[in-house]
Amino acid sequence: MRNHTTITTFILLGLTEDPQLQILLFIFLLITYMLSVTGNLTIITLTLVDAHLKTPMYFFLQNFSFLEISFTTACVPRFLYSLSTGDRKITYNECIIQMFFTDLFGVTEFFLLATMSYDHYVAICKPLHYMKIMRNQVCKIMIICCWVAAFVMIFPPLSLGLHLEFCDSNVIDHFGCDASPILKISCSDTWLIEQMVIASAVMTFILTLVCVVLSYIYIIRTVFKFPTVQQRKKGFSTCCSHITVVCITYGSCIFIYIKPSAKDTVDINKVVSVLIFSISPMLNPFIYTLKNKQVKQAFNDSLKKFTFLIKK
Template identity: 75%
Template sequence: MKNQTALTTFILLGLTDDTPLKTLLFIFLFLSYMLSISGNLTIIALTLMDSHLKTPMYLFLQNFSFLEISFTTACVPRFLYSILSGDKSITYNACVSQLLFIDLFAVTEFFLLAVMSYDRYVAICKPLHYATIMNSRVCKSFIIFCWVAALIVILPPISLGLGLEFCDSNVIDHFCCDASPMLKISCSDTWLIEQMIIACAVLTFIITLMCVALSYIFIIRTILRFPSAQQRKKAFSTCSSHMIVVSITYGSCIFIYVKPSAKDEVAMNKGISLLITSISPMLNPFIYTLRNKQVKQAFRDSIKKVALLSKV
């Protein structure tokens, strides 16, 4: 930002000014946030403590849960504070930091979902070589790659965005610092940044989606060759949770980037963003646990251990 003395604070409009609706929104967001944190923390704790969950799949799931916690924490608590206190202001530095972390965690999730798809491909299509291909060093390298790739994707547009001027308005039509509404109120020429954001988003979306699609094409083709219906059912069950999460993530994000310009109306995107930051992180732990026998068994074993310790 070239003229930081002219503007050091933004105003986040939020979603509504209706008091009863704000109360319902606060309750909904608070409950979904607490469920998201507790659910994802449970998955992280189980994958750390249970010896049966020390496979690459659960290492990736552990990191995915960490990303979900980080993603929703970067946005929801600040919005809850705004609803509760009525304070809609946010400093320029806090706004840029929020935008950076939200984008970083979101893009890293996309790359991690692609890596998790590849893990399922190796597990089903090359089971005899799974332990060799997906060894500890490779898994850690994949996780580091996801973070580095996300940084490479988001840093160019964010770096350009730091030079924007906001001389006409400081009111952001959103509940968090999002790129589109911020570009909408800038008095600088935003065409280059808009095109860069679209290019980075589309590139990330297409590359990761192609990896996911190719992995599942080979997976489905391999599963259909299994002679036993029981084998096919078991193989599909190992992928079903990941397929549901992928569908929710990619499906919701399609609506965010269907409009090419930041000057368009962002009301629809606000609602979808709310679902992405609250509902998805809350549902994902339940999707992975309710459809996964090993995680459910690990959870039951942990409950038994806690019960025995409490008796002692």
């Protein structure tokens, strides 16, 4: 950034200038953030303490919950601070750090969802070899690969973005540091970076989606070969929560990131981004809890133990 001595801070416009709407937005985000952190921490705790959840499936779910907490924490608390104090300034370094972590956590989620779909495929299509294929060491390597793949995807456009010039404006038309509004105010030629952002988003989307789709094609073919309706129902119920989360994640991100140019308006995207950062991380723990008998059982058992300890 050549003009670093001139512009060292940005101004985040947020979503609205209406004080009443800002209060409602603050309450909404605070509640959803607290529910998101509480729900995902509950899942992490259950997978750590309950012996019945010491399987690869719940190991991946534990890591997914950690990512959800990290993803929403990278942006929402800073926006809550801005809403409560009216301070919309963010330094250049803070902006870069926020963008790096939100992108890293978000892209890692895509690769982790693809990994989880493969885990479901092995569990249903190769049940006799499941524990041999999905060994602890293999699962840990797969998690590391998700993080490395995400870093490889975001590093090229982000590294080029560090050299952008901001000559006239430092006002970011967003509630957080996102690539599109930052490119919009830059006086540099942003065409190459825009294409790299799109290429990274499309590659992440296609690679992970292909893995998810192929996994579920084989899962569906296998489930339909089960001799009884009860077995088929059990097979589909195993994947139900994961499919729901996949649909929410992919559907919302298609709308946000697959677009022709960063110079386009971001008004609608800001609203959808708020939902991605607040609603999705909040819903996922409930989806996995309400649709999963083992997680519900583990929660009830832990609650009974906790109540017993209090009474004692």
